[in-house]
Amino acid sequence: MGHGAPRTALLALVLLASGATAALSGCRAQQPAAGAAGTPAAHARPGRDPAFLARGECAGRATGSFTEVSCWSGEAAARVLARYNGPRAGGPRCPDETDFVLHITAVDQGASEEHSAPEGYACMRNLQPPHPGDPGMGGGPLTVTGDCLYTQRDGVVKETACDGSAAHAPEYRITTEVGARPECPPSTDLYVQVGGGAPVGCARRLV
Numbered sequence: 001m002g003h004g005a006p007r008t009a010l011l012a013l014v015l016l017a018s019g020a021t022a023a024l025s026g027c028r029a030q031q032p033a034a035g036a037a038g039t040p041a042a043h044a045r046p047g048r049d050p051a052f053l054a055r056g057e058c059a060g061r062a063t064g065s066f067t068e069v070s071c072w073s074g075e076a077a078a079r080v081l082a083r084y085n086g087p088r089a090g091g092p093r094c095p096d097e098t099d100f101v102l103h104i105t106a107v108d109q110g111a112s113e114e115h116s117a118p119e120g121y122a123c124m125r126n127l128q129p130p131h132p133g134d135p136g137m138g139g140g141p142l143t144v145t146g147d148c149l150y151t152q153r154d155g156v157v158k159e160t161a162c163d164g165s166a167a168h169a170p171e172y173r174i175t176t177e178v179g180a181r182p183e184c185p186p187s188t189d190l191y192v193q194v195g196g197g198a199p200v201g202c203a204r205r206l207v
Contacts, residue, residue: 085120094123136162
């Protein structure tokens with residue numbers, strides 16, 4: 001695309017804010033479901049740095065949308081832990097403490113290409129509790145050590161709160177993450193694909 005071609009301000013969609021879904025080890029891991037229609041969006045403000053929602057920046061929630069704001073602003077709700085270009089599928093894994101992911105896209109508003117950031121995704125952490133991405137909380141875009149799971153259907157498990165406060169009671173808890181199934185402890189009852197550098201979660205039965 002030429003330098004004079006129209007480009008857009010950036011739009012950020014919530015990719016995942018609920019509990020992650022994982023496939024049992026040995027099956028292909030399923031991608032998390034995208035946000036439902038009407039998901040909040042964010043637009044880059046004119047004149048801001050082209051690296052929209054760069055690492056360390058903050059976002060504020062407006063009615064039905066997100067927007068980049070100063071972290072010192074009273075509007076700030078979440079901070080960017082990591083920002084990656086390109087699609088999330090096959091891209092770098094977000095940090096374990098990520099509460100939700102924003103999908104960054106472009107919407108044509110006549111901005112030149114050199115003043116637009118590439119499409120990508122931002123890994124977000126709420127500035128204040130709750131933190132659904134923390135171990136055992138039953139939410140967030142990742143499955144990590146300390147998370148609890150229930151059987152959603154044959155071959156697929158989904159996160160749920162370890163304290164039993166969610167609609168589904170916990171059946172398993174991930175005790176560690178390893179590179180391959182043989183590295184799990186002998187007490188392991190379930191192997192879960194969690195992705196990242198240690199892609200196998202070793203889980204013990206709770207009930």
